[in-house]
Amino acid sequence: MAAFATQLIQWQQKNGRHHLPWQGTRDPYAIWLSEIMLQQTQVNTVIPYYDRFMQSFPNIQSLAQAPLDAVLALWSGLGYYSRARNLHQAACMIMQDYQGNFPQTRSLIQQLPGIGRSTAAAIAVFAYGKCEAILDGNVKRVFTRYFGIPGYPGESKIQTLLWRKTEEHLPGSNQKHHIETYTQALMDLGAIICTRRKPICTTCPLQKNCVAFNDNRIEQLPTPKIRKPLPQKEAIFLILLQHQKILLEKRPSTGIWGGLWSLPELEVDENASTYCRQYLGIHVNLPTSLPSLDHQFTHFKLRIHPQFLQVVSQSMIKAPQTTWVKPHDALKYAIPTPVRKLLEKHFLTDNVTLNHPIIDKNNA
Ligand code: SF4
Known part of the structure; x- marks a missing residue:
């Protein structure tokens, strides 16, 4: 077991990643x-988001x-928005319950929203040098292959076995001071050598x-999850234009895209003009259908049917949680x-103005 840790530590020191923006800090x-x-x-997707986030919120x-x-605006495009909501909530809890000091043990860290056992362990290792085992997706792949463990790693009995293996293979007492290097080695090995496809054995x-x-x-390893085909849902998204501005509507704080700003959304059998009149208090011209767009969530696929509508007049009714913004500002x-994607495609590409050619042509 000691040899396992030694091999990884030596490999990481020579061949691992050492210059990621979040390395070299406690x-x-x-x-x-x-x-x-x-x-x-x-990693490559995360780096620019991480830099921007640290600049705006350095502590x-x-x-x-x-x-x-x-x-949420800084998180926009990174997906899985519950991560951002949990980060914010956890920061508030740390200010309130720990006087702004980040908790120092894995068990306390794990009690914060959005932090599971493996993430808590990684923070405890890198920030405080604690000897804790991690088991993220990359480590699961390395361990299932190295030990030849069949069965889907998300299954609880396989997960329990993997946790036992990762704990048993932590660096021994004479190597505990290398825990950060060892942990980084597991992450690096899974990310750059023991990759999902074509590992560089x-x-x-x-x-x-x-x-x-x-x-x-x-x-064959790790054993993949038996997947059922994802259900397909459909929705109409309204691009309402008035005085060169489009209407954004804030979504409820829970559920899909909770708390984000989006385009008004309708069921496919709903009538856009009626919806606009009854719920938004606006009168619109006839809708123009734009090409549909597919988006995949973890549990379903969504086919979006965008409709473009010019606002003809607006009554005094003001729908709550809505705002008119220029597409660029949106x-x-x-x-x-x-x-x-919709806004970039229909308003913000080169040679495209608010009188988009597609829209003009279809209206003609
Ligand atoms: S890279 Fe190859 S040799 Fe190394 S752990 Fe993965 S499968 Fe095994």
């Missing part, structure tokens, strides 16, 4: 933010004091004793990715 806030952003998201206090809208420090490599079972709001 600041638990910076480490926490990186760990949350890196859940479900690749727990500034994050806790910020309006949730501003936090020839340069892997664990190759000699890797069961999957020796038994030629790399392709991109600074916390908006979901497909809405961003």
Whole structure:
């Protein structure tokens, strides 16, 4: 077991990643933010978001004091927005319950919203040098292959077995001071060597004793989840234009895209003109259908049918939680990715103005 840790530590020192923006610090806030952003998201995607976020909210206090809208706006495009909501909520809790000091043990860190056992362990390791085991997606892949463990790693009995393995293979007492390097090694190995497709076993420090490599079972491990086809939903999104501005509507704080600004959304069998009159207090011309757009969530697929409508007149009724903004300014709001794509496609590409050719042509 000691050899396992030694091989990884030596490999990381020579071949691992050492210059990521969140490395070389003991600041638990910076480490926490990186760990949350890196859940479900690749390093290269995370880096610009991480830099912008740290510039705007450099510490727990500034994050806790910020309006949730501003936090969501910086997160816009990164997806999985509950991560941003939980970050904000956890920052407020740290200010209130810990006087702004980040908790220092894995068990306390784990009690904050949005932080699971593995993320709490990673923060405890990198910020405080605690000897804790991690088990993120990359580590699950390395361990299932190295030990030749069949079964879907999300299944609880496989997960329990993997946690036991990761705890058993932590650096021994004479190597505990290398816990950060060891933990980083596991992350790096999963990210750059033992990748999901085509792992580079020839340069892997664990190759000699890797069961999957020796038994030629790399392709089969980790065992994939048996997936059912995702259900497909459909919705109409309204692009309402008035005085060169479009209407954004704030979504409820819970549910899909909770708390984000989006375009007014209708069921596919609803009538746009009636909806505009009854719920938004505006009269519109006949809608123009724009090409549909597909978006995939974890649990379903959404086909969006955008409709463009010019506002003819507006009554005094003001729908709550709505705002008129220029399309360019809308991109600074916390908006979901497909809405961003729609606005960029129909308003903000080169040679395209608010009188978009597609719209003009269809209206003609
Ligand atoms: S030898 Fe290959 S399959 Fe085994 S841990 Fe290394 S990279 Fe992964």
